[in-house]
Amino acid sequence: MTVLDRFRLDGRRALVTGASRGIGQAVAVALAQAGARLALSARTAPALKPTADLVGRYGDTPALVPGDLADTAQAVLVDQAADALGGLDIVVHCAGILPLNPDGSALLAPLQQLPQQAWDQVVAVNLNATAAICRHAHAHLARSEAASLVLLSSVAGVVGAPLMEAYAATKAAQVSLARSLAVGWARTGIRVNALCPGWVRTDMTADVQAVPALSDWLLAHVPMGRWADPEEVAAVALFLASPAAAFLTGQAVVLDGGLSVPDGGLAGIPKPPSPLPAP
């Protein structure tokens, strides 16, 4: 076996949530390219068709297990995925949301202005559903010879994130959950890690990308000075899911172009004035 063989997932059975677009779609394609057999989830089956078509180029037609994770009862989709694939070795949980305005656009507002309903919505999808997915995944992963659970958290979960407090709190909770489960499940052979990207070019960040003053200001705080592509996140998710990471568990793997490095301003990267309203 060469070191590159350790990145292969031939025959492994993987569930990817949030797989209809963005990071989840790129993760599904990456796992399929590495040889995994897949189950895909998002709120509706039709939304999963483009990803299913992409995945199908590299192997079996994926199973579709839709469910709206605003309702934790829908976490039964994990059991449906295990039924369809004959078990589960890998779960990459990507489904997640920012607080939303009624028109579906991102709601960036300080906590003191965030409606309780928006907080509850984010906690339901990002945190309560994550716990439910993990709970349902346990029995299936415990039967695997090489189990890996990856939670798509965020750098917002490990740094201060004003105007995104609800999102950041749920992402920090995912890091905490990954650490606790990793320790609790280690002797069962289940590895659990949180993957914490910085700013990634997806639908979730489309409203930010569309405002140059905001986008430029945010990138001024990223030492590498650019957005990440979903495929760059997917490559790290593949690593965490694969035997290449066989001794790696309980970690928050930050992938942010240097955003979270505490440079204290010493890097000298010019920072324009904030276009955001004062807190």
Ligand SMILES: NC(=O)c1ccc[n+]([C@@H]2O[C@H](COP(=O)([O-])OP(=O)(O)OC[C@H]3O[C@@H](n4cnc5c(N)ncnc54)[C@H](OP(=O)(O)O)[C@@H]3O)[C@@H](O)[C@H]2O)c1
């Ligand atoms: N983009 C970034 O800059 C960034 C940075 C750090 C971390 N992340 C995290 O990475 C993950 C993926 O983000 P993304 O940028 O790829 O987001 P995205 O493009 O907005 O995609 C979100 C995915 O989650 C699914 N989803 C949303 N609400 C759901 C619900 N109630 N039930 C089931 N599925 C639901 C969506 O499916 P449908 O809408 O088709 O149902 C979609 O597949 C999230 O957890 C996010 O917090 C993103």
